[in-house]
Amino acid sequence: MLGGWLLLAIFVLVMGRANLTAPGLFYDEAVFAGMAKDFLVGNAPGHHMPGAATTEISGAPFPVFVQPYLGALKCWLLIPAFKLFSASVAVLRAANLVCAISSIGFCMLWAWRLLGLRVALLAGVLLALDPAYFFGNALDWGSLGPSFLCRTGGFLLVLLAWQRQQILWALLAGGVLGLGFFNKIDFAILILGASAAAMIAYGRSLRSLLVERRILWLVAGLGFAVGGGLMLLRLPFIFSAMLAGDNPSQPGEMTEKFLTLRAMYDGSYFYRLMAAGGRFDQMHQLAAPVWTPLGLVLLVAILTLIVRLKFFILPEPARRLRIFLLLTAGLVTLGAGLLPGAVRIHHTTLVYPFPHLLIALAAVDGWTWLRSASRFRRGARGLLVITLGLLMLLELFTLTRTQRFIQQTGGRGWWSQTLEKFCTEVKPQPNLTLVSLDWGFNEQLAFFTDCSPLEEAFRPLASGEPPRLIGDAHHVFLAHAPEFSLYALGPKFMEAMAQNTNASIQPWQDSSGQTVFYTIRFGGR
Numbered sequence: 001m002l003g004g005w006l007l008l009a010i011f012v013l014v015m016g017r018a019n020l021t022a023p024g025l026f027y028d029e030a031v032f033a034g035m036a037k038d039f040l041v042g043n044a045p046g047h048h049m050p051g052a053a054t055t056e057i058s059g060a061p062f063p064v065f066v067q068p069y070l071g072a073l074k075c076w077l078l079i080p081a082f083k084l085f086s087a088s089v090a091v092l093r094a095a096n097l098v099c100a101i102s103s104i105g106f107c108m109l110w111a112w113r114l115l116g117l118r119v120a121l122l123a124g125v126l127l128a129l130d131p132a133y134f135f136g137n138a139l140d141w142g143s144l145g146p147s148f149l150c151r152t153g154g155f156l157l158v159l160l161a162w163q164r165q166q167i168l169w170a171l172l173a174g175g176v177l178g179l180g181f182f183n184k185i186d187f188a189i190l191i192l193g194a195s196a197a198a199m200i201a202y203g204r205s206l207r208s209l210l211v212e213r214r215i216l217w218l219v220a221g222l223g224f225a226v227g228g229g230l231m232l233l234r235l236p237f238i239f240s241a242m243l244a245g246d247n248p249s250q251p252g253e254m255t256e257k258f259l260t261l262r263a264m265y266d267g268s269y270f271y272r273l274m275a276a277g278g279r280f281d282q283m284h285q286l287a288a289p290v291w292t293p294l295g296l297v298l299l300v301a302i303l304t305l306i307v308r309l310k311f312f313i314l315p316e317p318a319r320r321l322r323i324f325l326l327l328t329a330g331l332v333t334l335g336a337g338l339l340p341g342a343v344r345i346h347h348t349t350l351v352y353p354f355p356h357l358l359i360a361l362a363a364v365d366g367w368t369w370l371r372s373a374s375r376f377r378r379g380a381r382g383l384l385v386i387t388l389g390l391l392m393l394l395e396l397f398t399l400t401r402t403q404r405f406i407q408q409t410g411g412r413g414w415w416s417q418t419l420e421k422f423c424t425e426v427k428p429q430p431n432l433t434l435v436s437l438d439w440g441f442n443e444q445l446a447f448f449t450d451c452s453p454l455e456e457a458f459r460p461l462a463s464g465e466p467p468r469l470i471g472d473a474h475h476v477f478l479a480h481a482p483e484f485s486l487y488a489l490g491p492k493f494m495e496a497m498a499q500n501t502n503a504s505i506q507p508w509q510d511s512s513g514q515t516v517f518y519t520i521r522f523g524g525r
Contacts, residue, residue, distance in 0.1 A: 142184070
């Protein structure tokens with residue numbers, strides 16, 4: 001078991017080495033890194049996303065919330081890494097990879113105790129090779145890594161608490177799951193889905209445990225309150241904001257969710273995202289030269305397990321366990337689909353690692369059931385091996401092909417390395433005010449320039465106010481190239497400045513020669 005995990009850890013670290021610096025730092029990656037760095041160097045708070053919250057510790061702003069529904073758990077994990085090494089993109093991504101391999105280890109330990117060694121090893125391999133898991137952790141912008149860490153560690157601790165029925169394990173299980181909820185509020189979908197599935201599959205046993213060992217439930221609840229207490233206190237404000245319509249479903253949202261789910265299961269999500277330069281609204285319109293049959297294999301695995309439940313006699317524990325896994329996967333997928341605004345891959349992967357467990361379980365079940373000297377069963381075993389081998393090869397091809405594309409460009413658009421080059425140039429000029437004319441600049445600028453004076457001129461547009469576009473030689477305006485612009489403010493400003501003889505417009509290109517953004521200055525450079 002340990003040897004298998006070590007091999008997978010080495011694989012993830014070797015594959016992820018290319019991502020330590022490429023693609024460039026993304027806006028939503030930078031906010032976690034920036035708040036962690038602010039605490040270490042003592043920067044003044046207030047220049048991050050709306051809704052960010054800190055508390056003063058030893059005169060420095062300790063991060064508490066990154067957004068109202070997003071706790072600062074990832075910032076807490078980054079602080080010791082930045083303290084020991086440096087506040088850099090490479091250290092950030094390396095910390096992401098350590099988090100990813102730790103989650104794989106917890107998942108394998110959980111699966112080993114729950115389903116056996118063969119299922120655990122196969123599930124670990126499938127998880128490590130899955131492009132959605134690998135890139136979702138290596139380039140983590142939705143606090144996905146800490147979520148995986150809390151869910152796999154939490155499920156392992158819940159199982160230990162169930163098997164040993166000891167207060168310590170119950171307390172730890174509740175605390176880790178509470179931290180997952182604090183990390184991001186959508187973790188509640190996973191908890192509710194797994195709890196509902198457990199009640200259906202193990203209802204009588206759970207009720208008996210509630211009566212006989214009530215103290216375990218109380219202690220687990222206490223642990224959850226400690227781990228997730230800060231988010232629990234925010235729930236009334238979040239619910240009132242939702243009822244006021246602050247986060248309504250957008251037109252076409254269900255279509256985007258379906259496309260995200262499809263791209264997650266066929267392995268093309270991150271290739272599409274990089275090819276579109278981070279434009280989520282355009283990525284699904286692009287063709288991807290990569291594909292994996294993970295979704296198809298999962299459907300076959302689910303059907304196989306259902307047939308086994310329906311037509312074959314299984315021991316009662318094995319039967320209940322399969323019902324629990326199937327129901328959890330279905331309920332969590334449904335819950336993420338119904339959650340307003342949950343259109344990104346860090347929402348759809350809430351169901352992970354259950355798809356990988358179901359495939360591994362179905363494969364091991366099938367291999368065991370097909371143990372026979374008959375020609376048909378030998379052929380079926382061969383087909384099973386070929387299917388799993390093809391799945392792994394195509395996932396490995398997708399990983400390497402996506403990596404090669406990222407290295408060729410250094411990241412396009414919002415993921416480009418070019419912005420860091422600009423920051424290196426302006427960092428020695430602390431008297432400059434950097435003005436973002438579009439979303440996607442501010443957090444990286446804060447991280448790379450050590451919080452030079454920053455302004456986001458596009459922010460007033462959300463409330464219908466006119467943007468502030470007055471500047472002098474001490475201002476540098478940044479506007480994305482039109483294909484990467486989220487707001488029209490930047491292109492319109494550049495169009496107006498094209499006739500201004502006092503304005504200097506400079507294009508900034510990535511390693512493939514594509515213009516990523518422009519800087520506009522007045523009165524020369």
